[in-house]
Amino acid sequence: MSEPAIILSHDPVWRRVRTEAEAIAKHEPALAGFVYGTVLDQPTLEDAIAERVANRLQDPHLHSTHIRNAFREALEDDPDLADIFRADILAVFDRDAACERTIEPILYFKGFQALAAHRVAHSLWTRGQRDFALMMQSRSSAEFQVDIHPAVPMGRGIFIDHATGVVIGATARLGNDVSLLQGVTLGGTGKERGDRHPKISSGVLVGAGAKILGNFEIGACSRVAAGSVVLSAVPPNVTVAGVPARIVGAAGCSEPSRTMDQILADFADER
Template structure:
């Protein structure tokens, strides 16, 4: 570990904990020693560790890992705040995913986190006019991770994509801070119309597995969309919607559904 990395770890608690986790893996699981050294222990910062891991997962013959790492570096140069956003996203996974026991797990293993991070780089490319590279990164993310988010979509901080498989988010959607969504979620349009045609998701919303939100309207902050629901109209803040088509069935049940991850609706049946 270089002197620079030692100094950085004292001022970056997330990076320090990830390195400690990596050292423990290297000791207890020698078969993964190469992975944790290349991804974490040989890297000078958390940003470069994330770039290394995501690049390795997305690279193919048409898009080498080196090009993806350069895209990460360019995005961080253009938006230094991405370094903080990566950390907030990682901590969100650790906080909300009952299966996540260590901070290093999203970095090494969780494709929802990998896809979100790759999308943030693709969005940076898109906003700087490098649209073909952004679309290529989206294509690789879809093929390798089964998460398809158009690079035009702005995503807030503290997003948690649990499991990831089957997530589809259309080009004119927006996703606010602290949103959580599970596998199979679609934020889509209703046809081939052009212009602004996709949902706008407010802060703190929880979207359950398999839910489809279709059309240009808002899901109010701190609301809850039940698993398997099809939402076709605007949802007020702080409520639960369920069904096909979805209707308001009660209050959200807590102040921050996306953080509680409470998806059982039995508590509403008695009201």
């Protein structure tokens, strides 16, 4: 058995993505060249992700070959990144009601693509290639409308839904299984330097348009309601809402970031 065949047999996510790619190529002849070039001609899932992101981010000053090489070097530096990419894909498939196939984040969803680009930019940043990292950030911001400083560490299973307008400052940090919707800002409160951005614990759901400003922690498995402005620390397992945000009740479940329930009707009587 050839090496690609061995990899395929032990990689259920990649096997499923390829099956879905074959179906697209069969049923959408106009997209066959795109699907073959991005997925079916690639030896691994990681190469497919690199191919898609590189083709989206390239410009006259940053060739796609350099971006593909940056992906390979990031994977060599941190082999766990391969599993993290898969966790991110499955997070989209699990949490996004509009996602019906595992291939969709790779081909079409800019939240996943921006996150993959950020993970490579973060690898570049931590290995001292800061200008390359900032160039990746700049291109990702322009192409995806997602602006994440390359210094930001993130756990696995991150989901950025719709993604437009997401801004994450340099000293922010995200745990595992965090879900962010469009228009979210994890920012500072002014021109202060040093550690100045929020720390988002695992399992947190941050609703559309929410602004979390300052150096404090959002506790594990909490919910931040859409449109809220959070200016102080949030305990674990609660829901906060409003401007400025206040605690309005419990989180409503053990895993808000996975259930994606943003309805606050259960707190109507309490208010």
